[in-house]
Amino acid sequence: MRIYLITGLKRKILKVMRFTLVLTIIAILLVQLVGILKGTGVYNREEIPNGNSMKVVSPVTDACGEDERTHGLENILEHLLKYLQDKK
Structure with missing residues (x-):
């Protein structure tokens, strides 16, 4: 009986190992x-910015006016069409 218990315990220890x-x-x-x-x-x-938190949360200044922002692509297309017409 002891041999059976020892071999069973040995197998469990080997399985865990x-x-x-x-x-x-x-x-x-x-x-x-x-x-x-x-x-x-x-x-x-991504690193969390260090330093003054007020600088991190500060609003972004506008680089262009409201009309340039809304009609910017239209103005670019008009300038491109004028350039292509002048080139012909």
């Missing part, structure tokens, strides 16, 4: 993969 070994190998491979991705630049975490 094998499972632990497999988990360790998987963890090492994942760490290696993350290191490779960080090295190649594929894995880029």
Whole structure:
């Protein structure tokens, strides 16, 4: 009876040790993969801006007026058509 209990306990211990070994190998491979991705630049975490938060949240100034923003593409097309007509 003791031999049966000892062999059963030995098998359970070996099973746990094998499972632990497999988990360790998987963890090492994942760490290696993350290191490779960080090295190649594929894995880029966006940095949270440091410093004065008021500067980060400040509004963006307008570079063009309201009419230029709404009719900008139309003006560009008109200039292009005039240029093409003058070229002929």
